[in-house]
Amino acid sequence: xxxxxxxxxxxxxxxxxxxxxxxxxxxxxxxxxxxxxxxxxxxxxxxxxxxxxxxxxxxxxxxxxxxxxxxxxxxxxxxxxxxxxxxxxxxxxxxxxxxxxxx
Amino acid sequence: xxxxxxxxxxxxxxxxxxxxxxxxxxxxxxxxxxxxxxxxxxxxxxxxxxxxxxxxxxxxxxxxxxxxxxxxxxxxxxxxxxxxxxxxxxxxxxxxxxxxxxxxxxxxxxxxxxxxxxxxxxxxxxxxxxxxxxxxxxxxxxxxxxxxxxxxxxxxxxxxxxxxxx
Amino acid sequence: xxxxxxxxxxxxxxxxxxxxxxxxxxxxxxxxxxxxxxxxxxxxxxxxxxxxxxxxxxxxxxxxxxxxxxxxxxxxxxxxxxxxxxxxxxxxxxxxxxxxxxxxxxxxxxxxxxxxxxxxxxxxxxxxxxxxxxxxxxxxxxxxxxxxxxxxxxxxxxxxxxxxxxxxxxxxxxxxxxxxxxxxxxxxxxxxxxxxxxxxxxxxxxxxxxxxxxxxxxxxxxxxxxxxxxxxxxxxxxxxxxxxxxxxxxxxxxxxxxxxxxxxxxxxxxxxxxxxxxxxxxxxxxxxxxxxxxxxxxxxxxxxxxxxxxxxxxxxxxxxxxxxxxxxxxxxxxxxxxxxxxxxxxxxxxxxxxxxxxxxxxxxxxxxxxxxxxxxxxxxxxxxxxxxxxxxxxxxxxxxxxxxxxxxxxxxxxxxxxxxxxxxxxxxxxxxxxxxxxxxxxxxxxxxxxxxxxxxxxxxxxxxxxxxxxxxxxxxxxxxxxxxxxxxxxxxxxxxxxxxxxxxxxxxxxxxxxxxxxxxxxxxxxxxxxxxxxxxxxxxxxxxxxxxxxxxxxxxxxxxxxxxxxxxxxxxxxxxxxxxxxxxxxxxxxxxxxxxxxxxxxxxxxxxxxxxxxxxxxxxxxxxxxxxxxxxxxxxxxxxxxxxxxxxxxxxxxxxxxxxxxxxxxxxxxxxxxxxxxxxxxxxx
Numbered sequence: 001x002x003x004x005x006x007x008x009x010x011x012x013x014x015x016x017x018x019x020x021x022x023x024x025x026x027x028x029x030x031x032x033x034x035x036x037x038x039x040x041x042x043x044x045x046x047x048x049x050x051x052x053x054x055x056x057x058x059x060x061x062x063x064x065x066x067x068x069x070x071x072x073x074x075x076x077x078x079x080x081x082x083x084x085x086x087x088x089x090x091x092x093x094x095x096x097x098x099x100x101x102x103x
Numbered sequence: 104x105x106x107x108x109x110x111x112x113x114x115x116x117x118x119x120x121x122x123x124x125x126x127x128x129x130x131x132x133x134x135x136x137x138x139x140x141x142x143x144x145x146x147x148x149x150x151x152x153x154x155x156x157x158x159x160x161x162x163x164x165x166x167x168x169x170x171x172x173x174x175x176x177x178x179x180x181x182x183x184x185x186x187x188x189x190x191x192x193x194x195x196x197x198x199x200x201x202x203x204x205x206x207x208x209x210x211x212x213x214x215x216x217x218x219x220x221x222x223x224x225x226x227x228x229x230x231x232x233x234x235x236x237x238x239x240x241x242x243x244x245x246x247x248x249x250x251x252x253x254x255x256x257x258x259x260x261x262x263x264x265x266x267x268x269x
Numbered sequence: 270x271x272x273x274x275x276x277x278x279x280x281x282x283x284x285x286x287x288x289x290x291x292x293x294x295x296x297x298x299x300x301x302x303x304x305x306x307x308x309x310x311x312x313x314x315x316x317x318x319x320x321x322x323x324x325x326x327x328x329x330x331x332x333x334x335x336x337x338x339x340x341x342x343x344x345x346x347x348x349x350x351x352x353x354x355x356x357x358x359x360x361x362x363x364x365x366x367x368x369x370x371x372x373x374x375x376x377x378x379x380x381x382x383x384x385x386x387x388x389x390x391x392x393x394x395x396x397x398x399x400x401x402x403x404x405x406x407x408x409x410x411x412x413x414x415x416x417x418x419x420x421x422x423x424x425x426x427x428x429x430x431x432x433x434x435x436x437x438x439x440x441x442x443x444x445x446x447x448x449x450x451x452x453x454x455x456x457x458x459x460x461x462x463x464x465x466x467x468x469x470x471x472x473x474x475x476x477x478x479x480x481x482x483x484x485x486x487x488x489x490x491x492x493x494x495x496x497x498x499x500x501x502x503x504x505x506x507x508x509x510x511x512x513x514x515x516x517x518x519x520x521x522x523x524x525x526x527x528x529x530x531x532x533x534x535x536x537x538x539x540x541x542x543x544x545x546x547x548x549x550x551x552x553x554x555x556x557x558x559x560x561x562x563x564x565x566x567x568x569x570x571x572x573x574x575x576x577x578x579x580x581x582x583x584x585x586x587x588x589x590x591x592x593x594x595x596x597x598x599x600x601x602x603x604x605x606x607x608x609x610x611x612x613x614x615x616x617x618x619x620x621x622x623x624x625x626x627x628x629x630x631x632x633x634x635x636x637x638x639x640x641x642x643x644x645x646x647x648x649x650x651x652x653x654x655x656x657x658x659x660x661x662x663x664x665x666x667x668x669x670x671x672x673x674x675x676x677x678x679x680x681x682x683x684x685x686x687x688x689x690x691x692x693x694x695x696x697x698x699x700x701x702x703x704x705x706x707x708x709x710x711x712x713x714x715x716x717x718x719x720x721x722x723x724x725x726x727x728x729x730x731x732x733x734x735x736x737x738x739x740x741x742x743x744x745x746x747x748x749x750x751x752x753x754x755x756x757x758x759x760x761x762x763x764x765x766x767x768x769x770x771x772x773x774x775x776x777x778x779x780x781x782x783x784x785x786x787x788x789x790x791x792x793x794x795x796x797x798x799x800x801x802x803x804x805x806x807x808x809x810x811x812x813x814x815x816x817x818x819x820x821x822x823x824x825x826x827x828x829x830x831x832x833x834x835x836x837x838x839x840x841x842x843x844x845x846x847x848x849x850x851x852x853x854x855x856x857x858x859x860x861x862x863x864x865x866x867x868x869x870x871x872x873x874x875x876x877x878x879x880x881x882x883x884x885x886x887x888x889x890x891x892x893x894x895x896x897x898x899x900x901x902x903x904x905x906x907x908x909x910x911x912x913x914x915x916x917x918x919x920x921x922x923x924x925x926x927x928x929x930x931x932x933x934x935x936x937x938x939x940x941x942x943x944x945x946x947x948x949x950x951x952x953x954x
Contacts, residue, residue, distance in 0.1 A: 007149070008210045010112050014119060014142075016203035019939060021123030023195025023932050024188050029173050030128060031932070033135055036166060037119055040142055043154075051149045056224045059234045063242075065154050066231075069161050070246050074253035076166045080173040081261035087177045088263075095931055096189050102929030189932055198939040205946050212950070 007048035014041035028083045028093045032076065039072045107148060115141030126187050128174045136167045150224045153231050273316070273323045274334045277352045277405050280316050280362060281415070283309040285398030291391035302387040303377050306394040310370045313401060317362035324359040328784065333471045335407050349469050353407035356782045357622065361404045361547060364626050368539045368633050369397045371756040375637055376531040378752035379644060383529075389429060393535070396422035400540050404547065409458050409468040409477070412548070416454075416512070419544060420447050423536050427528040439524035446521040450511020457504030461555075464489070464497055470551070483558040495568060502556040502569035506549060506576075513545030513606045515580045520853055522603055526595040530640030533595060538602050538636050539629035546609045546625050549573060550618045557617075565700055570614045574696075577610025578705040583850075585715035589722070589835070590846035594639045594652050597723050600849075601676065602632060604712055608692055611705050616695030619779035623771045624688035626778075630767060631675035631685060634760035638669035641753055642727060645746040652726040656826065659728040661746040666728050668757035673724060675764040677717040677814070680807040684768030689713060691771065694802045713806060714813045721817025722835075730825045773799055 018037030025031055043065045050061020087093055118138030125131045139162040146155030189195070235243055287309035291302045327334075337351030373393060380386050399422060402415035421444075428440030462468050465482040467475060474481060486498040495503075509515075514522040525537050536542070549556065556569040566574075584604025591597045605628050613621035643650055645662050659666040675685040693713070696706040733746065748754070771778040775789040794800055820834045836843035845851065928934075 004215075005210060005213075006108065006112075007145075009207060010115070010145075012203060012206040012210060013116060014138075015206070016199045017116070017119045017123055019202055019935075020196055020199035021119075023199060023935055023939065024192040025123065026187060026189045027128055027174075029170055029177065030123075030131055033122060033131065033170055036162070037122070037135070037138070040139065040158075040162070043158075044142060044145060047146055047149050047151045047154060051151070051224060056222060056226075059226065059231060062151055062154055062226070062231060063234060063239050065151070066157060067242055067246060069154075069157055070250065073161050073166060074250050076169060077257045078253050078260070080169055081257035083173060084176060084261040092179070093177045098931070099929030102927060191930075191932065191936070194936055195932065198936050198943075201943050202939055205943050209946060209950055 004048055004052040007052075008045065011041045011045040011048065014038075014044065026094050026096060028086070028095050028098075029080065031095065032079050032083065035079075036072060036076055039068065043068050108145075111141055111144050111148065114138075115145065124187075129171060132167055132170045132174065135170070136163055139163045139167065150226070153226075153228055271323060271334075273319050274336055274354050276316075277320065277336065277354055280313045280320070280366070280405060281398045281401035283313050283398070284394045284401065288391050288395035288398060291387060291394060294387050294391075296384065296387055299386040302390040303373075306390040306397075307370070307373045307377075309394060310366060310373050310397055313397070314363075314366035314370050317359070317366045320354055321359040321363050324354060324356055325781075328781070328786075335469075335471045335473075337407060337469055337472055346466075348410070349408060349467070349472075350411045351407035351469055351472075352405040352411075353471055354405070355471075356784065357547075357550060357618065358404055360622070360626065360778075360781065362401065364629055365397070365400055365404060365540050368629055368760075369400075369535060371759060372531050372535045372539075372633060372637065373397075375534075375640075375753050375756045376529075378750050379531055379640055380529060385429070389426075389529070392422055392425045392429070393531075396426065396536060396541070400544065403544055407470050407472075407476075409461065409470070409552075412551075413451075413454065413458060416508070416544065416548075417451070419541055420444060420451070420512070423447075423525070423541055426532040426536060427525045429528055429532065433527070436527040439521070439527040443521035443525050446518050447511040450508045450518050452507075453504045454508025454511075457501045457508070460497075460504065461486075461501050464501075478552065478554045483554060486555070487558050487560050496559070498555050498558045499567055499569040502552065502567075503572055505552060506556075506569065506573055509545030509548045510576060511545070512548075513542050513610070514603045515545075515576050515607065515610065516583050517852070519580065519584070519603050520856060523596050523599045523849070526593070526599050530595070530636060530643060533599070534633045534636035534640065537599065538632035542602060542606055543609075543625050543629060546606065546613065546621060549610070549613050550622050550625075553613070553618045566614070571701060572614075573610050574614030574699070574701075574705055577607045577612075577614060578708040579607070580604065581607030581611060581712045582708045583607070585712040585719070587846055587849045588719045589715060590833070590843050592652055592833075592847075593650050594642065594655070594723065594727065595636070595650060597652075597719060598632070598635055598639060601635075601716065601719070604716065605632065605676075608689065608709060608712070611696055611709055612692040615699045615705065616692060619782045620691050620695050622782060623778050624692055627675070627684040627688040627764070627767055627771075630760055631672045631683075631764040634668060634672035634757060634764055635676065637753070637757055637760065638665050638672060641665040641749040641757065642669075642746075644749055644753070647746075652723060653826075653830075655727045656730040656733050657728070658733075658746060661733075662748045664748060664754045665757060668754070668761040669728070670724070671761040671764055673720045675768075677720055677810050678713060678806060679810055680803070682765060682768075684764055684766070684771075686806070686810075687768040687771050690803055690806055691773075693806055694799055697798055697802050710805065710809055714809045714816075717810045717813025718817045721814050722821050725817065725821040726826060729822065 015038055018034045018041060021034030021037065022031045023034075025034065046061050046065050046068070050056055050065075053061070083093065086098065090098060092098075115138050118134050118136075118141055121134035122131045122138060125134060139158065143155045143158040143163070146152075146158055284306070287305040291305050294302055333353060333355040335351055335353045337349050339347040340350045341348055373390070376389065376393065380389050383389065396419060399415045399418035403412055403419060406412035406415060424440045424444040427443050428436050430436045431440070458468065461477055464486060465477045467477050467482070469476045470478045472479070476482065483498060486501070487496050489497045491497055491500050511518040522537060522542070526533055528536075556573070557567055559567050581604050584600045584602070584607060588597050588600035588604065591600060605624070609621045609624050609628070611621075612624050641662065642655065642658055642665060645658070645665070646655060649655065671683070675683040677683075678686040678689040680686050693706060693709055696709055697703070699705060769775075773794055774791050780786060832840075833843065848854070
């Protein structure tokens with residue numbers, strides 16, 4: 001049988017991969033994808049804890065996950081909209097070149 | 104360790120890793136789609152069928168497509184192709200590796216997480232619907248509001264303003 | 270309380286009010302100013318006549334009517350003022366207002382060509398009001414206040430043509446000299462108040478001239494064994510001496526001739542200089558108060574007599590050697606004031622006052638006549654440059670002659686004879702000494718002599734010795750207009766008529782003042798010593814006239830540059846007399862020099878000591894301010910600037926954290942996540 005530990009390890013691995021992608025990639029959209037991945041790993045975590053938890057019949061984990069997915073979708077839409085507006089302003093999606101807030 | 108879990112895990116990890124490493128952005132999104140599908144399968148294995156199908160519908164069916172749309176709209180002409188990784192990719196990877204190691208160590212160290220699942224779970228959509236309408240009705244309504252706001256906001260932000268002279 | 274006594278204050282108040290209104294008028298409101306002055310004076314004259322009639326009707330021994338009121342209160346005491354109506358007041362009021370009115374009318378003609386006509390009448394009205402105030406005052410304090418105003422107006426009028434340095438200096442001299450006398454007056458007044466507790470003269474028995482106060486004052490003695498009443502009397506006499514030009518405070522009177530002639534007539538002949546004599550007459554009860562029966566005159570009255578005698582002789586001798594027409598009359602006034610003081614000292618109030626009244630009329634007449642002559646000669650005042658004026662100015666000549674004879678004391682027909690004779694008679698009967706009588710007699714001789722001299726120089730002769738060298742547009746002298754000659758005629762009439770009010774046969778004046786009844790008795794002439802004295806004085810007058818003719822009348826005076834006939838005999842003595850015994854020069858060398866030294870010392874003190882202290886304080890403040898500035902700009906500013914620099918630099922350093930790159934911030938968040946997890950893990954252990 002699978003233990004909780006495996007699922008948690010997997011989700012943390014996915015989280016790190018997503019984080020690496022967000023930190024490493026140049027393209028703004030791909031950074032956003034990394035963030036989506038991080039959210040997904042969190043959802044996996046939630047379901048795993050729900051499944052292996054004391055009271056699965058309360059459906060708490062499932063509900064939480066459903067809401068998380070909705071929010072993630074909304075956030076992806078808004079984020080991509082922002083990227084489009086930024087692209088229209090600076091003609092590039094390269095994050096290294098978007099440093100006008102430099103102090 | 105279940106074999107199905109292992110296969111699904113490997114697929115997911117490979118897919119997401121590819122999404123983070125490929126040069127072409129569209130290839131990245133396609134690999135990401137594979138990863139999302141793997142996660143959906145994992146949900147199914149964890150008896151969260153509704154969530155799994157929701158995952159496919161929303162993430163694979165909407166978010167990935169949205170990302171493809173965005174990539175197409177911000178497409179650069181061929182000669183001006185920027186490098187894949189940012190200038191500080193070393194620091195980023197170090198941070199990510201550190202995060203993983205810390206989390207893994209924390210998980211490994213914990214004693215709660217070693218036992219197998221105890222109960223048999225059998226949920227259906229009706230239960231989810233009832234729960235949504237009874238216990239979780241407030242988050243549901245707020246979610247609706249949030250989605251509306253996000254929709255309008257995204258449209259406003261991304262709208263082309265060239266014809267406005269003000 | 271009758272109407273006139275209650276409203277006696279109107280008499281001085283109206284001219285003062287006229288002066289106040291005239292002070293606000295513009296220079297071109299000449300007619301209005303003159304009308305105000307003359308009108309107010311006329312009303313005052315009518316009121317004075319009412320007062321006189323009232324006193325005449327209520328003629329009795331005890332006839333002092335007063336009206337007193339409290340001025341202000343300090344502590345438990347009230348400072349009281351008031352006015353009094355008694356025969357002395359009544360007779361002075363009539364004289365001052367009548368003579369004043371005539372002189373005002375005269376001035377409209379004399380000052381016609383002067384551009385400061387308006388100011389002149391304002392000052393004249395103010396003077397008249399103040400003089401009338403002196404007369405009616407029942408309080409020594411009120412008298413002193415009006416006395417000072419009189420002195421002020423005298424200053425203003427002497428220096429009327431203030432742009433002439435001589436006039437300005439003369440005004441200053443007059444004021445300062447009289448002020449010296451007034452200082453003693455003030456001391457006496459304060460002393461009197463201290464000892465009696467009141468300054469009112471008559472206050473239903475509580476006044477300082479009334480019986481209870483005098484008993485109190487006579488009882489105590491002070492320095493040199495003098496009684497208090499004598500000491501206070503002498504102090505107040507000093508004030509009178511200053512105002513009436515007694516020696517040694519006479520020096521201002523001749524210089525006061527710098528003022529216009531109406532001023533000389535009004536102030537320095539008839540009224541203001543008479544104020545001193547009036548003051549002594551007013552406080553006569555104080556001066557004559559003594560313990561027990563009157564055995565011999567009090568020391569105060571002796572002082573008055575001696576000073577008067579010296580002054581009478583002094584003035585007469587100096588007048589002999591003067592060449593300015595007004596100066597002769599000025600010294601003559603000094604001399605006559607001496608006579609009045611002799612009269613007060615030896616004979617009492619009525620003797621002195623009679624001469625004051627008659628003198629006022631004929632001296633004013635003489636001054637106005639001199640003014641007429643000066644006006645006719647277009648401003649010439651030196652008698653050597655006049656001559657044969659009787660041909661050009663007959664009316665003036667006639668009036669002037671009347672005045673001159675009155676002054677000399679020509680027997681029987683002229684008032685001066687009766688009044689001067691009363692004085693000489695009383696001096697002859699003086700128990701202390703006969704010296705005042707002899708001094709007065711010699712003075713009478715000299716008076717006749719110098720007046721004759723003046724008449725011959727000015728009016729006699731056949732040629733007018735005008736100075737043609739400087740006066741290119743020379744025209745013959747002319748008679749003055751009617752507005753000037755009519756007052757002369759009126760005064761001349763009075764100079765003759767008034768004498769008959771005081772003859773020994775019918776001593777109406779004396780009895781009026783003393784409150785007794787007079788009857789016409791020719792037998793009074795037979796009283797001891799009257800006829801011999803009259804005979805002697807008549808002889809002296811004729812002798813004086815004769816000497817005058819001998820020196821100046823036998824041969825006409827040919828030219829203006831010829832030395833004086835008397836001066837040819839004794840040039841040294843004559844020159845001394847001409848310079849008035851060099852009194853001015855002596856004063857200049859001693860007192861004036863002392864004063865100048867003292868004022869220079871004070872100036873030095875002010876400049877170096879007080880000024881130095883002030884400068885030191887200011888330098889201390891300035892150095893404190895400099896120190897403050899130094900601290901502020903170098904320490905505070907520098908510190909503040911350094912602080913701001915530090916904050917700025919800190920901000921700059923912090924801003925380096927802002928890379929502007931999103932992924933950098935995310936790295937930081939990742940590190941924060943690691944840190945948090947580790948913390949929770951270690952915490953959980």
